[in-house]
Amino acid sequence: MTQSDKTNRQIVLAERPVGLPDENTLRLEQTDIPTAGKGEMLLRTVYLSLDPYMRGRMSDAKSYAEPVKIGEHMTGQVVAQVVTSDLEGFAVGDYVLAGNGWQDYAVSDGAQVLNLGANPENPSWALGIMGMPGYTAYAGLLKIGEPKPGETVVVAAASGPVGATVGQIAKIKGCRVVGIAGGADKCAHVVNNLGFDACIDHKAEDFAEQLKDACPDGIDVYFENVGGKVLYGVLPLLNPFARMPVCGMVAWYNMTGLPEGPDMGPAILGTILRMKVKVEGFIIFDSFGPDTYKEFASEMTGWLAEGKIKYKEQVVDGLENAPAALNDLLLGKSFGKMVVKV
């Protein structure tokens, strides 16, 4: 069943998953297309963004955002087109960026909706390089990581939308950049197309040793988005006064409890102390204000135009395929920024 003008498909949270989401976690439902009233507009989803944070919204553990309720449609950013509008500044046919979630249609009063215009060159990029992932990479690396020319920057999920952007910005800033990715294909892409100095396959038996060899001068900035054994491989290599922006821990998102020991707490805190490391968690729209966003949008537009930053998308066809695609993402099987063409 594809998108139509007769019904509104929604993918709702059927039950909270334990570990990786399975076929009982999400459910496709159909409901009527809502009607836009006075001062509102009707939006039809064109692209839905898939992002690692969505796993967190399925759980009711204390987190930085409200969990999705059982029976509610999943949250998420979309690029949509205006179908009907009684709102100044939004014309029929305009593309917009909105938080409509996993569904075909939504009504909006225009709050927290960004108009991308009638003919954006790459509408889906607003979900990636020009949106949350690109902004996360930019602000986390530059405002918390503060990389200096000649320093070594390490980032995992290096072929993903955040990691790839972190590494390319770090190259622009004159750093040695070492990526970490899953498999030879991704590593080749990261080095050959994105220009990283090296990329280590985290599936390699001797991962920690390879990482050490790739960082002969230690690590000055570790952009933390995965956790797990990558973090533990990085710890002994951190230099004095290293910085570690923390924006995710995807390796740990599907945990059903704390992992077996030993307890690495003393190693983590001990490294922070001895090496005088600064570790700072951030949630992009909580931690940074509009000035930083404007700076990002302006610089990134320039870098893309000059070809200094390259961007790779993986487009999945059909809303009904979003649940499986999210699992691929959580398992590291995606390659590039994942969006669903609804």
Added chain:
Amino acid sequence: MTQSDKTNRQIVLAERPVGLPDENTLRLEQTDIPTAGKGEMLLRTVYLSLDPYMRGRMSDAKSYAEPVKIGEHMTGQVVAQVVTSDLEGFAVGDYVLAGNGWQDYAVSDGAQVLNLGANPENPSWALGIMGMPGYTAYAGLLKIGEPKPGETVVVAAASGPVGATVGQIAKIKGCRVVGIAGGADKCAHVVNNLGFDACIDHKAEDFAEQLKDACPDGIDVYFENVGGKVLYGVLPLLNPFARMPVCGMVAWYNMTGLPEGPDMGPAILGTILRMKVKVEGFIIFDSFGPDTYKEFASEMTGWLAEGKIKYKEQVVDGLENAPAALNDLLLGKSFGKMVVKV
């Protein structure tokens, strides 16, 4: 055997301890009193400072400072008196602060020696409230912790020289201050004499619950100097944008390996991410420059004069008793800043 003008007693590192130092770790030796040459002075130790970091110097693990070599005398800050001097600015009888270590006498060329004058009111305070521990508390709390009026500040080892100072400064800054200490006596001192709002005994069975009750609005600043279960009790209480200066982990200093599981790594990193926490390790003289030191010395002198900060010392008599006293310190049996009257 007491200090004399015939011989130079030294306490040297005999072997590297595994876990807590024992009777084989340190050894008292006698050697000749060194002779000061041209442009030098001879210093006689009056007070030796005992501090938790000394345990780290006994190990050859990668750390922020060179370990003490086997057969070398232990390092440490002392307050000494000038016995002979061929140095301008240092007169016989002057008290000085110097890094002479665990011994009766040392020769110095005046480098990194601070002259405290002929009649300092409290010479030993240069090892505590006016020295490294006081400065650590001041800079870590104010420059990294950045406490704001009405916020909740938690500090462990609250009857020790760093913790007591952190809490009293936080009170001056208008915060709610919760201390953690070992035993009812120390907790009573912390609340009744130092003015903390509450103090929890970390030996209590329901420590985590008591801590939670004492922090009804969560924790905004956790000054980390112990690690272990105190840290793990603090983690679930941290507020968004909490700050955690890290200057020590005394609960973990005598570890012989990583503790048993579960691995708390995901809980630590997960809290940092979700709560957007800033964690920053610091080593006082590496991390802060002379401007911060001057600011500290001036403010602290004022607070002591006004009676806004109180200071407690535990004076141990005789260099030969320093090894046992250090173990007391590492086991949390000391009460107040520990100095050895040599």
